[in-house]
Amino acid sequence: MSRDENRLHLAVQKSGRLSDQSRQLLKDAGLKLLQGGRNELAARAENFPLDLMLVRDDDIPTFVADGVCELGIVGQNVLEEYALGLPEPRIEQVAKLGFGRCSLKIAAPDSLRGFELPMLGGKRIATSYPRLLRRFLETNGLDAEVVAMRGAVELAPRLGIAGFVCDLVSTGATLDANGLAPVADVFDSEAVLVRTMRPIDAAHAEQAQALLTRIDGVIATAESKYIVLNAPEGALPAITHILPGAEAPTVVPLIGRPGHVAVQAVCQESVFWETLERLKAAGASAILVMPIEKMML
Structure with a gap:
């Protein structure tokens, strides 16, 4: 497959530690990758203007720094080893991806x-x-x-x-x-998403931002849980203090139960059994903890 200048290019490890997880990340971001043969050095997304360059992990920083690929997924160890050999920065870390630690x-x-x-x-x-x-x-x-x-x-x-x-x-x-x-x-x-510091045209910049938004959502989803519970209004200060990493929760009055409310919150930290026990002790009941399939920040 020749390089298509109208599409975004992402360098990923062809095989090894980060390969499968990089592909899973893109799948979770809604991309459908066309599977090439075992010896293919490129792959294409059929529902997003993105081509994958499948290369050795230590070649990824060079591909991105030289602008051959606008983006790359690489281990921080490889990125930092490469960067220490440069007189000035040529590649930028965009996000930690939470795998390959x-x-x-x-x-x-x-x-x-x-x-x-x-x-x-x-x-x-x-x-x-x-x-x-x-x-x-x-x-x-x-x-x-x-x-x-x-x-x-x-x-x-x-x-x-x-x-x-x-x-x-x-x-x-x-x-x-x-x-x-x-x-x-x-x-x-750990694995990180990187981008070139070379100028890119407006179309590629827009494509890159769209992909980054999806990936940010995947990362946030993996680290978040949706919590729903009932509680007396008077218990709200204690309950909101216990909810881990929650933004301002949604509070809705319960019909037929004066003085009681339903609380809904997205928590961006781990929710353990100990957390649920503390919520119950503070007055919460009917506590539900649910995974989040998709999120756009």
């Missing part, structure tokens, strides 16, 4: 005891994120040798390449399988 950590052989940061001084540290690691070392006043590797970082201590490693950790299973344990946090990451 992981941490860049320094790890040591699990036989090491009593680790302290100064122990890194003069040591070799293998990593696929040399710029992020160097920034961490400089920030902490540490002088260590950074050994850049493209992959298989966890093998470095076993092969005698380095005494420590600095790699992404989500569950820690890979480190554990290689006899390593995390000893220091370098950078926390």
